[in-house]
Amino acid sequence: MKPTEFLKQWISQTPPPWRIGEVEIDSLFTICHQADVTCKPTLRPLSLETLTEFVKKTSSGNFRSLHAAPTLSRGWKVSPSCFEELVEALRIIYPGAIAHWSDWSQKNIRVTPFLETAERQTGMYHCTRLLNQEQLLSLTQTVCAPGCLKQRLWKPADQIPTSPREIPLLCPEACNFLIAKAREVVKSMTPKN
Numbered sequence: 001m002k003p004t005e006f007l008k009q010w011i012s013q014t015p016p017p018w019r020i021g022e023v024e025i026d027s028l029f030t031i032c033h034q035a036d037v038t039c040k041p042t043l044r045p046l047s048l049e050t051l052t053e054f055v056k057k058t059s060s061g062n063f064r065s066l067h068a069a070p071t072l073s074r075g076w077k078v079s080p081s082c083f084e085e086l087v088e089a090l091r092i093i094y095p096g097a098i099a100h101w102s103d104w105s106q107k108n109i110r111v112t113p114f115l116e117t118a119e120r121q122t123g124m125y126h127c128t129r130l131l132n133q134e135q136l137l138s139l140t141q142t143v144c145a146p147g148c149l150k151q152r153l154w155k156p157a158d159q160i161p162t163s164p165r166e167i168p169l170l171c172p173e174a175c176n177f178l179i180a181k182a183r184e185v186v187k188s189m190t191p192k193n
Helices: 003-013 034-040 048-054 082-093 099-106 114-121 122-128 133-147 176-189
Strands: 017-018 023-025 031-033 042-044 077-079
Touching: 003 082, 003 099, 023 034, 031 042, 031 082, 031 122, 042 048, 048 077, 048 082, 082 099, 114 122, 114 176, 122 176, 133 176
Parallel strands: 042 077
Antiparallel strands: 017 023, 023 031, 031 077
C-alpha cells in the first residue's frame, strides 16, 4: 500500500487527535505545535507556501539543519482544506516521515546499518568507517538522542515505542549530519603530523 493510502486508512481507523513529532493534527486536519493546542484560535495561520519557509528556522531565527530536531517554532497553525493538503503539509514539516512510517508498519522498510552507510562514504568522509562501536554509541547519545526526534532503526533495538494516535519519526539510516559529526570524531583521534 502506498504511504498516502496507508495514512488515509490509518486516519479512518484512528480517532483524533493525531501526533507526529512536535505537531498535533485535529479532526479538521488543522496542524499546530503540540504545546499550542489549547490556544488554536489565536495562532498565526500559515499557508503551505509560508509553512515551507517557516519550518526552516527556529524561534530565534537560526537555521534548522534537521527537520526532526526538537526546535520547531510555536505560535502557528496550518488548516489544510483536504487530505491531499494535509499530506503536503506533513511532507513539508517532516520530509519522508509518512513514507518511512508506512514502510515500517508494513514491514517493508530498508534499514541500513551504520557501517554500511560509512562504507559508502568517499572523499573527506571516507574516514567515518574507522569509527568504533564505543565512539558511535557516544556520538548517538550526544548528537542523536538530544538533537533529533527520530527513532534510530539502524541500531539494535527491542521495540520502537509508539502510542496508538502517533506517527513515529523513524531513521532507517544515519543522516548526513551524523556522518559529518562522525568525521569530526575520527579526525580528532587522528594524530597530526
